[in-house]
Amino acid sequence: MSSKILLQKIFYKALKNVQAKTIIQKNIAIDENLLHIADQNIPLKSFKNLYIFSVGKAGYDMAKEAEHILGSYIKGGVSVSLKNKKLSYIKTCQSSHPKVSAKSFKCATQMIKELKKLTSDDLFIFFLSGGASAMIEKPIDNLSLEEFQKISDALLVSGVDIKALNTVRKSISAIKGGKLAKVCKAQGYVLVLSDVIGDDLKTIGSAPMLDKRFPHYIIGNNTIALEGAKNYIKNYVEKTKILTTSLDTNSKKGAKYICSEIEKYDKLYDSFCLLIGGETILEVKGDGVGGRNSELALRLLMSKCVTKDISILCAGSDGVDGNSSANGAFVEYELLNKSKKKKLDPKRYLKTNDSATFFQKLGSGFITGLTGTNVMDFVIILKQTKRE
Known part of the structure; x- marks a missing residue:
């Protein structure tokens, strides 16, 4: 099995564990008398x-997936996502990401309206x-769209981490930081798919429903x-280890850490097979195409810690990497020679934040499309060939 194929299989096994079907089936069930x-x-x-x-x-x-399990027990609600699709019992609203737009305001208004309808018996x-x-999103009074x-767009390209980003977002929002919860009188439970280091409930999604009730x-x-x-991979290699699920630094330091572990x-x-989770911080200075995963991959390639036996996949669990159509990139030993033959200077692509273009020209971009989940990024490091 080629390293690329095996790396993809490892990625999709990780993804399966946090996809909607898996996690909802584990946490929602109903019988004649009880809702679990x-x-x-x-x-009931x-x-x-x-x-x-x-x-x-x-x-x-x-x-x-909740509709599949609960069916006609559901009497309404709202689902906000990037998809323009309908549901049977729940209203849907297509929004935008990563930038706040008029769609964000429209969906927030609909969410507030439907939550306000609920009574204490619901x-x-x-x-x-x-x-x-x-x-x-709904801004605080006296702040226009x-x-x-x-403010939001400036934060996105500033290089600040997600916690700092969401702290500022809360301060100018009328629904974040538990403010959305205040419009609802019903009893309820919040089930969270975490995309932040440490699973901080104050940070995930900017905590719209965080309330002691x-x-x-x-x-x-x-x-x-x-x-x-x-x-999945433990039966294929001699050693498997999750090094960390808290990678939280810039791509330069992240690449240095990864290389030291590889060595x-x-x-x-x-x-x-070494597994790393988390997110590196990307500061956008150029106008190229790419994101934090392809930039980390490019730095790893330039660090020359990848040998003939070692290959790496850097990819986001959500299927998105910055402003590119790819989700990340593969790093393989022969890519440096390929780039020299094609006269591609990795330093130039790094400087202009054009890392996805670099890997695309070498046929090493990783494209998945939207995955329907989001638990930060994966770095999968594979050494497959045994020494003689």
């Missing part, structure tokens, strides 16, 4: 109507996933994803 939500068993007679709300990159898929399940911060967009449950995260990858394990094992 995470570790809670709720008598204890509430009048059941509503489903969802927002984020996994918003549509999570709501759709019950809701709210699915929250990454991307929610941009997909539903244009002003809000300018509504219990929050992490039902999917980077660790759960990489455990799925580890269980360490390369001396000890004939074959291995």
Whole structure:
């Protein structure tokens, strides 16, 4: 099996563990008398109507799977996502990401309207996933859409991490930081697909429903994803290890850390798979095409820690890498020679934030399309060929 094919298989095994079908089936069930939500068993007679709300990159898929399980028990709700698709029992609203737009305001207005309809006798399940911060938004009083967009857009290219980004977003939002929860009188549960390091509930989606009345449950995260990858690949290599699920630094330091780990394990094992989760921080200075995964991949290629036996895949779990159509890139030993033959200078592509174009020209871009989930990024390092 080629390294590219095996790297892809590992990626998709990680992805499967945090896709909507998997995590919703594990956390939602219903029988004649009880509704099962995470570790809670709720008598059906204890509430009048059941509503489903969802927002984020996994918003549509999570709501759709809930419909498969709960069917006509659902009396309404709203699902906000990037998809322009309908559901049977739940209203849908297509929004935008990563930039806040008029669609974000429209979907937020619809979400608020439907939440306000619920009474204290009703019950809701709210699915929250990454991307929610941009997909539903209502600015504080006296702040216009244009002003809000300018602030939000500046933050996106500033190089600040997600926690700092969402802190500022909360301060200028009328729904973030638990403010959306205040419009709802019903009882409810929030099931969370985490896209932040440490699963900080104050940060995920900018915490629109964070309120002591509504219990929050992490039902999917980077660790759960990489455990799925580890269980798959452990039978193919001598050593498998999740190095960290908290990679949180710029791409230059991230590449240095990864190379040091590769060198360490390369001396000890004939074959291995090292798994890393998290997100590197990308500061946009050029006008090229790419994102944090392709830039990290380019830095790893330039670091020359990839040997003939070692290959790497850097990819986002959501299927998106910056402003490119790719999700990330493969790093293989022969790429440097290929780039020299094609007269492609990696330093120039790095300087102009054009890393995705570099890998695309070498046929090493990784394209998945939207995955319907989001648990940060994966770095998969594979040493496959045994020493003689």
